[in-house]
Amino acid sequence: MEAEGKINRKLIADRLKLVLDPEVGLNIIDLGLVYDIEYSKTTVKVTVSMTTMGCPMTRYIRMSIENVLLKIPGIKQPEVEIIWSPAWSPEMINPGVMARR
Amino acid sequence: MSKTFNWKLPLLLFLAIVSLIAGMFGGLHRMGFILPQKLNYLSANHGPLMVGGFLGTLITLERAVALEHKWGFIAPVMAGIAAILLWTNMYVYIGMWLLIGSSLVLLIMYGYILSVQPSLHSLVMSIGGLLWFSGNIMWLNYIPFGFIANFWAGFLILTIVGERIELSRMTLQAKRPRVLMLIITMIYTVGLFLTLVDLSLGVYVFSISLVGMALWLFTYDMARITIKAADLPRYIAVCLLTGYFWLGLSGVFSILYLYFPIHLMYDAMLHSIFLGFVFSMIFAHAPVIFTSIIGIEIGYKPSFYMHYLLLHISLVIRIAGDLMERPDIRLLGGILNVTAILLFLFNTISAIIHSIRTGSAARAKAMD
Numbered sequence: 057m058e059a060e061g062k063i064n065r066k067l068i069a070d071r072l073k074l075v076l077d078p079e080v081g082l083n084i085i086d087l088g089l090v091y092d093i094e095y096s097k098t099t100v101k102v103t104v105s106m107t108t109m110g111c112p113m114t115r116y117i118r119m120s121i122e123n124v125l126l127k128i129p130g131i132k133q134p135e136v137e138i139i140w141s142p143a144w145s146p147e148m149i150n151p152g153v154m155a156r157r
Numbered sequence: 158m159s160k161t162f163n164w165k166l167p168l169l170l171f172l173a174i175v176s177l178i179a180g181m182f183g184g185l186h187r188m189g190f191i192l193p194q195k196l197n198y199l200s201a202n203h204g205p206l207m208v209g210g211f212l213g214t215l216i217t218l219e220r221a222v223a224l225e226h227k228w229g230f231i232a233p234v235m236a237g238i239a240a241i242l243l244w245t246n247m248y249v250y251i252g253m254w255l256l257i258g259s260s261l262v263l264l265i266m267y268g269y270i271l272s273v274q275p276s277l278h279s280l281v282m283s284i285g286g287l288l289w290f291s292g293n294i295m296w297l298n299y300i301p302f303g304f305i306a307n308f309w310a311g312f313l314i315l316t317i318v319g320e321r322i323e324l325s326r327m328t329l330q331a332k333r334p335r336v337l338m339l340i341i342t343m344i345y346t347v348g349l350f351l352t353l354v355d356l357s358l359g360v361y362v363f364s365i366s367l368v369g370m371a372l373w374l375f376t377y378d379m380a381r382i383t384i385k386a387a388d389l390p391r392y393i394a395v396c397l398l399t400g401y402f403w404l405g406l407s408g409v410f411s412i413l414y415l416y417f418p419i420h421l422m423y424d425a426m427l428h429s430i431f432l433g434f435v436f437s438m439i440f441a442h443a444p445v446i447f448t449s450i451i452g453i454e455i456g457y458k459p460s461f462y463m464h465y466l467l468l469h470i471s472l473v474i475r476i477a478g479d480l481m482e483r484p485d486i487r488l489l490g491g492i493l494n495v496t497a498i499l500l501f502l503f504n505t506i507s508a509i510i511h512s513i514r515t516g517s518a519a520r521a522k523a524m525d
Contacts, residue, residue, distance in 0.1 A: 112449065116449045
């Protein structure tokens, strides 16, 4: 378990890799859905998009992100912002991941 | 319990599920299952309960939750109230109007999505919404259910196919296969409307399109890849691929129905779609969609394969009864169909309870 006060971008990104889109079988980092990560000692704000507007996974992914971020010691208020511009496109998927499939 | 828990959403889901149960028993009554006499009306409301009350509420709720705009919830609220009127058999005429309203709001939701993010897959889903709206208008005007059922099935098929086109973007570099699917769905839609002027021709056109859609899905769908994964992605893929088989078979049964116009062949055609295809999708996506709606994470459990297997085995029995013109075998299949869906509800509720318990335990441990 990480010690409090050691929050960094890599730690947050690693946590976000635990959030899977079960339909695709890929995590949201490899899918390229995470656009931005802002953090302080007690808060994290993650800006994400979905593969399409009205995607039925929207709330599922939002909840999953909040759940993994709350497991970071010290984080009390994770915030997830969903944006539609720039629109997600398949080119944003980590090419290494697709090549392995 | 998650801070995302909102009691209004599970309430709407509850209305949908009561519709499902009422609709299923209405369907069993049609097959000869004896219900208390005061519930006999459920058989007359079977189709509207299943498509409008259950799936209409569920799909509009799913869309509204995903869109995250309050006005979108007008659609599932209208469908949910219609569901109550249908399963109590009170003011059914108002229920019809409410479902028309719900389908109209769904169309507005799709219009909004298309205005922000125009896409081929959203267009296909919008056409699905249009088919539901058209079917509801036909219902209000007392067009025979034989015609309406095709439109209602079209609503569900194009909603699902639209989602599959969207996901295919991740594996398909070329746009041509997606355009091909768009063309197939257009031909399918034309076929549905053709049934209103030339039934045989329309049935031919939409049936061949159904086979075409199934072949496309077997060839290009993401499930071909995710079936090699584990746990939930694999379970979803297994359900999807089985559903595609039933979709193609429903097209074959539709054509056969033209040559062997027996009532039981019609049952085989319709339930290959509604049970084989649509319920496969519901079983596949329930862990995700129900999580989104109720705000409690539903973990994957291998026991989900129990209701999956029972659904498909029971559907084979039912359709064997249809094709052999054996109402007794058909009824056995029907009872097992209902058992499969009740088992699905039981397994899902068990997974929710397990999730609540483990969540509470984890929180208690964290507070120690």
